[in-house]
Amino acid sequence: AQSVTQPDIHITVSEGASLELRCNYSYGATPYLFWYVQSPGQGLQLLLKYFSGDTLVQGIKGFEAEFKRSQSSFNLRKPSVHWSDAAEYFCAVGRYNQFYFGTGTSLTVIP
Amino acid sequence: GAVVSQHPSRVICKSGTSVKIECRSLDFQATTMFWYRQFPKQSLMLMATSNEGSKATYEQGVEKDKFLINHASLTLSTLTVTSAHPEDSSFYICSAKDGSYEQYFGPGTRLTVT
Numbered sequence: 001a002q003s004v005t006q007p008d009i010h011i012t013v014s015e016g017a018s019l020e021l022r023c024n025y026s027y028g029a030t031p032y033l034f035w036y037v038q039s040p041g042q043g044l045q046l047l048l049k050y051f052s053g054d055t056l057v058q059g060i061k062g063f064e065a066e067f068k069r070s071q072s073s074f075n076l077r078k079p080s081v082h083w084s085d086a087a088e089y090f091c092a093v094g095r096y097n098q099f100y101f102g103t104g105t106s107l108t109v110i111p
Numbered sequence: 112g113a114v115v116s117q118h119p120s121r122v123i124c125k126s127g128t129s130v131k132i133e134c135r136s137l138d139f140q141a142t143t144m145f146w147y148r149q150f151p152k153q154s155l156m157l158m159a160t161s162n163e164g165s166k167a168t169y170e171q172g173v174e175k176d177k178f179l180i181n182h183a184s185l186t187l188s189t190l191t192v193t194s195a196h197p198e199d200s201s202f203y204i205c206s207a208k209d210g211s212y213e214q215y216f217g218p219g220t221r222l223t224v225t
Contacts, residue, residue: 044155046216096212099214103154106152
């Protein structure tokens with residue numbers, strides 16, 4: 001069965017520190033992978049996506065993610081977190097009209 | 112490009128009334144639109160998938176008669192919550208596809224049923 005797991009419900013980091021948000025998936029075929037960010041009361045904004053090719057993908061706002069097929073993972077990283085990065089982050093996998101979202105990781109950034 | 116709008120952004124309605132939420136793709140033609148529901152502090156749950164000109168496909172457990180979806184054109188889909196009750200209060204998000212594998216999300220609609 002297809003599923004997405006984000007093991008960390010909530011993460012707190014200091015401003016300027018590095019960040020890694022974990023995402024593991026279970027999918028029958030080669031997945032298309034996405035990371036979205038959601039601010040309170042807002043819709044989802046796409047940070048980055050992976051369809052094929054280079055397994056390290058760059059996104060907006062300084063984020064990057066690495067697809068590791070052997071580990072069924074697509075972890076999101078940022079070298080230096082800004083206070084404005086505080087939000088909810090969702091990993092998603094899918095193809096065509098089938099999209100599966102993780103439960104989200106809430107990021108708090110402390111000064 | 113690839114902007115999706117929703118209207119209204121917030122709506123309060125009385126129990127027993129119906130409310131319509133619009134989802135529009137502003138700068139592309141959406142072959143497929145999706146409606147999601149999001150409870151506080153939770154992930155998005157797909158309610159239904161709609162293709163222009165055809166009936167929506169509802170996910171298991173979603174009441175078709177309660178959540179009416181119409182995808183009348185390639186740029187507009189509507190979700191009507193009929194006979195709304197307080198338990199229908201939620202954040203509803205639509206998304207749209209242009210034929211690629213990517214979904215573009217609307218800003219969401221906060222529905223409160225009193």
